[in-house]
Amino acid sequence: MLSQSWRVALVVFGLVFATATVAFIVSRIILVLERHFERTDNLWDDTVLHALRRPAIGFVWLQGVYWAAEVAHSYSEAEIFSVNDKLLELGFIGILVWTLFGIIKKVEQTLSSPLRMKEPMDYTTVRAISKLLRAVVAITALLTVMQSLGYSISGVLAFGGVGGIAIGFAAKDLLANFFGGFIIHMDRPFKVGDWVRSPDREIEGTVEEIGWRLTTIRTFDKRPLYVPNATFTQIAVENPSRMLNRRIFETIGIRYVDVGGITDIVDDIRSMLENHEEIDAKQTLIVNFLKFNSSSLDIMVYTFTKTTQWVKYHEIKQDVLLKISDVIVSHGAEVAFPTRTLHVADSLRIENEEAEARKGRSQRTDTDESRSDESRDQAADNGPVREPSGSGQTTTQGDEAES
Incomplete structure (x- = not known):
């Protein structure tokens, strides 16, 4: 059908x-x-x-x-x-x-x-x-x-062996990046998600991808940075993501007038750090009077936090600095700020005082003379002036004219 x-x-x-x-x-x-x-x-x-x-x-x-x-x-x-x-x-x-x-x-x-x-x-x-x-x-x-x-396949492999030499010379940068990526995968100086930076180059950010030719790094201003893998075989690379602690290293200055209580201040700051729950007391902890500075007595504070998180570290550092300020205030001391004291020699000071005294007397004399002149001018403007006579009587200029 x-x-x-x-x-x-x-x-x-x-x-x-x-x-x-x-x-x-x-x-x-x-x-x-x-x-x-x-x-x-x-x-x-x-x-x-x-x-x-x-x-x-x-x-x-x-x-x-x-x-x-x-x-x-x-x-x-x-x-x-x-x-x-x-x-x-x-x-x-x-x-x-x-x-x-x-x-x-x-x-x-x-x-x-x-x-x-x-x-x-x-x-x-x-x-x-x-x-x-x-x-x-x-x-x-x-x-x-x-x-x-x-x-x-044998012909293809033979062609690849002969042509590979020419390709190797022509694409040496590509091969360098390939082997650079291989070394990164073998040595593992960093991994995806790590924060890396290089003191030799302006490279700093978070690793997003490790390819066979390029490594993608996201900088802290959120821009992608593409670094050839061969670069990492020639530069030093820091990996802050693998740090064990974060360091607090500060120099605190107090006034020279508080030198009498500096020992107690240093001891109390050290005790506060040793008992702080976020400070790793097992690491190096130094609190000592450091030096006589130009306008302050400097105290060095050197310690490590337990956390490695960037945001939490700054919160802990703020708390530590405020507690150090409280310790200083509790001893009646103050944090120093840049000041300058001017010392004047005795002879120069006496000369200045005498010059000031002479200047003052001269000004008073001038003032008295100006007041006398003003009084005479004012009397002349007000009318006839009466002069005393030998008999105790007074005459006026008008009377003399009539005589």
Whole structure:
């Protein structure tokens, strides 16, 4: 009742539908097994199953499409169906690589997870090993594919040996960065998440990623800094993240007039630090009178906090400094500030005092004379002036004029 093309189409459709059904069943079975194995103490069964679920579905589809293509090829002479076997082989290699990549990734996550491992491995080391394994899988797969396509692996390797020398000279910086990244992964001077800085270069920040060519560092102003790995083989690198304590190193100055109580002040500050709950008394703790400074008596305070956290360290340092201030005040002393005292010689002081006295007398004399002149001027303005006579009587200028 149906033509040959319709019959072939129905068979191909049936195979594809069956493939989809089998893929769905396989997915559900693996999902059920994953949930079951998650309740067990074994960490690796559910890890492997989770990595296998999608490649298994991909393999079912690859096999089903291959069978459908074979059915179509039996009724058709089209050239495209002649490469079914080769595509199946290449697809199988791809699914195998997909599976291995998934297993490597899941194992990496498991080994570095503090939620799944009691003692998780260092994330930087695990990631470096996983990158190396993925590179090995990719190179092996590439060579296998070339062999499947008819290329001679021995010829490829011979070409790589001869051409590798030229490539090495042309890409020496790239190779230097690659081996620099390898040395970082081997020596582990820092890892992802560490705070690093270099006294030789302007490099300081938090490590975000360690690649095979570049290391990404996020500076404290939130800018990314990309450093070639070869740089770390030539510079000194500090890793403050691995410090055991943070140091408080301060010089406190008090006034010279408080020299009598400096011994008690030093003893009380030392006692306060030894009993402070955030100060590590097992580390070096020094509180001593240091020197006679230009305007203060200097006391050195040298101690270490238990914490290494930057914010908490400053809170502890603030508390320590305020308590030191309280100790100083409790002894009736004060924290010194820059001052200067001027001493004048006795002879010069006497001369200055005599000059000031002469200046004062001169000013008083001038003042009396100016007052006399003002009085005479005022009397002349007010009218006739009476002058005493020998008989006790007075005459005026008007009377004399009439005489």
